[in-house]
Amino acid sequence: MRNICMLVSYDGTGYYGYQSQPGGNTVQDHLEEAIKALTGEKLKIHGSGRTDAGVHALGQVVHFHTESKIPAERWALALNTRLPDDIVVRAAVEVPLEFHSRRSxxxxxxxxxxxxxxxxxxxxxxxxxxxxxxxxxxxxxxxxxxxxxxxxxxxxxxxxxxxxxxxxxxxxxxxxxxxxxxxxxxxxxxxxxxxxxxxxxxxxxxxxxxxxxxxxxxxxxxxxxxxxxxxxxxxxxxxxxxxxxxxxxMSVEYGPEWGIDWREAINRRH
Amino acid sequence: MRNICMLVSYDGTGYYGYQSQPGGNTVQDHLEEAIKALTGEKLKIHGSGRTDAGVHALGQVVHFHTESKIPAERWALALNTRLPDDIVVRAAVEVPLEFHSRRSxxxxxxxxxxxxxxxxxxxxxxxxxxxxxxxxxxxxxxxxxxxxxxxxxxxxxxxxxxxxxxxxxxxxxxxxxxxxxxxxxxxxxxxxxxxxxxxxxxxxxxxxxxxxxxxxxxxxxxxxxxxxxxxxxxxxxxxxxxxxxxxxxMSVEYGPEWGIDWREAINRRH
Incomplete structure (x- = not known):
């Protein structure tokens, strides 16, 4: 089991907010569907917090536990090809299992x-x-x-x-x-x-x-x-x-103990 | 007869370009429809040049001859309430009858x-x-x-x-x-x-x-x-x-002889 943490941008205009809800069409739903299309896993992602319907994000942070062996630096491109163009995964890193995008x-x-x-x-x-x-x-x-x-x-x-x-x-x-x-x-x-x-x-x-x-x-x-x-x-x-x-x-920050360096992750060769 | 010159912005994403064409849904069509809704005149507006389908404008310039007595500084607000939100008239000024947005x-x-x-x-x-x-x-x-x-x-x-x-x-x-x-x-x-x-x-x-x-x-x-x-x-x-x-x-410029001062026109009290 691995813990993957991702930096995500979205134009919230067309969505019923970040967090899943019965009506669907939320950012979380689209991310979970893209992961399912990529790895076959029906998993739950956790965001740093919900954003309301119509609210945007430049640097939302989400995490999820996966059995997939896809290297961290491959997730962004692989998911972006499966996401609508108003949701963009900017980078992904592997983090300790204890990391939680909201609680940390x-x-x-x-x-x-x-x-x-x-x-x-x-x-x-x-x-x-x-x-x-x-x-x-x-x-x-x-x-x-x-x-x-x-x-x-x-x-x-x-x-x-x-x-x-x-x-x-x-x-x-x-x-x-x-x-x-x-x-x-x-x-x-x-x-x-x-x-x-x-x-x-x-x-x-x-x-x-x-x-x-x-x-x-x-x-x-x-x-x-x-x-x-x-x-x-x-x-x-x-x-x-x-x-x-x-x-x-705009952004969510975490302590240095988690070793998250978005700038390095974004610019890593992949 | 008066000659009104307007500074216009548009997001070209949803339009078949600036200039009228049989299929409709051009920026020119929408501007002419808004003028018709405002003054009842079915007139033709002239742009400084066509922009292709999907091309945007921050500062397109158009002109048209009208019998309307609406003061120049009222046109922008009056038209904007009748235009889709991806076309915005930023300012309007009255110019000499000889002025032509493309030829001048x-x-x-x-x-x-x-x-x-x-x-x-x-x-x-x-x-x-x-x-x-x-x-x-x-x-x-x-x-x-x-x-x-x-x-x-x-x-x-x-x-x-x-x-x-x-x-x-x-x-x-x-x-x-x-x-x-x-x-x-x-x-x-x-x-x-x-x-x-x-x-x-x-x-x-x-x-x-x-x-x-x-x-x-x-x-x-x-x-x-x-x-x-x-x-x-x-x-x-x-x-x-x-x-x-x-x-x-981005912008279209005219000689000083036409007396067009967009900054002044935009900030005029109206």
């Missing part, structure tokens, strides 16, 4: 992309939320700072959350602002990427942070309201859940 | 995007040609230099061309190379954008240049072959026509 993760990074330009950019319209009114980027940046560090994020998750507690640590929370072609940053027209990095994220957490931060961006809330909302530990105090298509899981 | 153009710029990383990037897979083998970027850059200036580009157009002559001037021909996530430039794995700018382009010209340059990139031809092919004025000496989806019409 120590840090995850998400991006929520917003454009406040008058019209969407046709080339990334499926990955960027179009908010066609000026935003106060500096107020948004100020508001984000309240979320840094260890907090109970109950205000920023669904009341349906079944987690034992809602304490998570945000290591990074920043807004990268760049000219959006049709915009002028000084006029509040730009592409803005909310980047959040932490030890774990609750259900809908990044999308609720984004939805609340957009209210700061339009002046409906003050930057310091972010701290007040956090302290309330009450979902009803925060803003709406932003639409899924602006969200991308 | 003095410079056009195209990009042909290539990735030589092992696997395509899911987020731009529809706009970038995936060539999954290392490329010699410096040889490609060297080869491109032979095309600069005024030449008869008969080797780089379809033999079916009906143009009176094939002399065109390239002002710029360069390859921008950037890390492609899964690649290492030194190993020939990267994203490379071929940027060509000239006073006019023949049918399939950029795609044949790209197809020939890729042969230089894999070592099948030498950089200096680009000059030899050009001198031959014979289509059969050049390489294949590269696939359409890597090509994007």
């Amino acid at each position: 993760a120590i840090r995850k990074t998400y991006k929520y992309a917003i454009t406040s330009c008058r019209f969407p950019d046709v080339f990334d319209r499926k990955y960027v939320f179009h908010h066609p009114a000026p935003l106060r980027f500096s107020a948004m940046q100020e508001g984000l700072a309240y979320l840094l560090g260890e907090h109970d994020f109950s205000s920023f998750t669904s009341p349906l959350s079944t987690k034992p507690h809602h304490v998570r640590t945000l290591y990074e929370a920043k807004l990268l602002v760049e000219p959006g072609g049709d915009g002028e940053i000084e006029q509040g027209r730009a592409k803005a990427s909310l980047i959040v990095s932490g030890n774990g994220f609750l259900y809908n957490m990044v999308r609720i942070i984004a939805g609340t931060l957009l209210q700061v961006g339009v002046g409906k809330r003050k930057p310091e309201d972010m701290g007040i909302i956090l302290a309330a530990k009450d979902r009803s105090k925060a803003g709406p859940t932003a639409v899924p298509h602006g969200l991308t899981l | 153009a003095i410079r056009k710029t195209y990009k042909y995007a290539i990735t030589s990383c092992r696997f395509p990037d899911v987020f731009d897979r529809k706009y970038v040609f995936h060539h999954p083998a290392p490329l010699r970027f410096s040889a490609m850059q060297e080869g491109l230099a032979y095309l600069l200036g005024e030449h008869d580009f008969s080797s780089f157009t379809s033999p079916l061309s009906t143009k009176p002559h094939h002399v065109r001037t390239l002002y710029e021909a360069k390859l921008l190379v950037e890390p492609g996530g899964d690649g290492e430039i030194e190993q020939g794995r990267a994203k490379a954008s071929l940027i060509v700018s000239g006073n006019g382009f023949l049918y399939n010209m950029v795609r044949i240049i790209a197809g020939t340059l890729l042969q230089v990139g894999v070592g099948k031809r030498k950089p200096e072959d680009m000059g030899i092919i050009l001198a031959a004025k014979d289509r059969s000496k050049a390489g294949p026509t590269a696939v359409p989806h890597g090509l994007t019409l």
Whole structure:
């Protein structure tokens, strides 16, 4: 028995999320079907976390146990020829049997992309939320700072959350602002990427942070309201859940003890 | 009668090219239908040039004569609400009646995007040609230099061309190379954008240049072959026509006498 860990990208537009569900057509289903077509094994893969319907991933990490003897460096190409073109396995490595893509993760990074330009950019319209009114980027940046560090994020998750507690640590929370072609940053027209990095994220957490931060961006809330909302530990105090298509899981990190080096794996001769 | 000039972006994936044709479903058809829905006029719009099926545009320019009194700054929003989401009118300006989007153009710029990383990037897979083998970027850059200036580009157009002559001037021909996530430039794995700018382009010209340059990139031809092919004025000496989806019409420029200022038009209050 071997444990194979893979780095996976997907355009979530056409899927009912990462995780298998009765209706099918999830990223997990497609990966499991491709593995079955390759090795004949009907196995279960485990992801670092679910992503909702319509959410994308640049660097989702999954693992699975297999009896197959296919060398680790062959899996990516072999699976990609059996996958739809909006799911790409970027690399695969063999890891210790104890490794678990979700339980072993120590840090995850998400991006929520917003454009406040008058019209969407046709080339990334499926990955960027179009908010066609000026935003106060500096107020948004100020508001984000309240979320840094260890907090109970109950205000920023669904009341349906079944987690034992809602304490998570945000290591990074920043807004990268760049000219959006049709915009002028000084006029509040730009592409803005909310980047959040932490030890774990609750259900809908990044999308609720984004939805609340957009209210700061339009002046409906003050930057310091972010701290007040956090302290309330009450979902009803925060803003709406932003639409899924602006969200991308960027990367998942693991401790050095697992020996995972994606850059080396991607560039290995195969 | 007024002459309205518009800056238009489109994702060409789903269209049979820019220009109207019997089968329908072209960018021009959709623009004309949106105008008809808005003003009731059944008019003909003129583009700066046709783009083939599957080719994209960031900055196509079109013009049309209208009896409508809608102020120029209102057209973009009014048409965008009537257009599919893969066609976006970025701005509209009123121009002198003599202005013609094709005949008045003095410079056009195209990009042909290539990735030589092992696997395509899911987020731009529809706009970038995936060539999954290392490329010699410096040889490609060297080869491109032979095309600069005024030449008869008969080797780089379809033999079916009906143009009176094939002399065109390239002002710029360069390859921008950037890390492609899964690649290492030194190993020939990267994203490379071929940027060509000239006073006019023949049918399939950029795609044949790209197809020939890729042969230089894999070592099948030498950089200096680009000059030899050009001198031959014979289509059969050049390489294949590269696939359409890597090509994007980036911009079309006009002389200052027409008073077209897209940046100002885009950011005008409306």
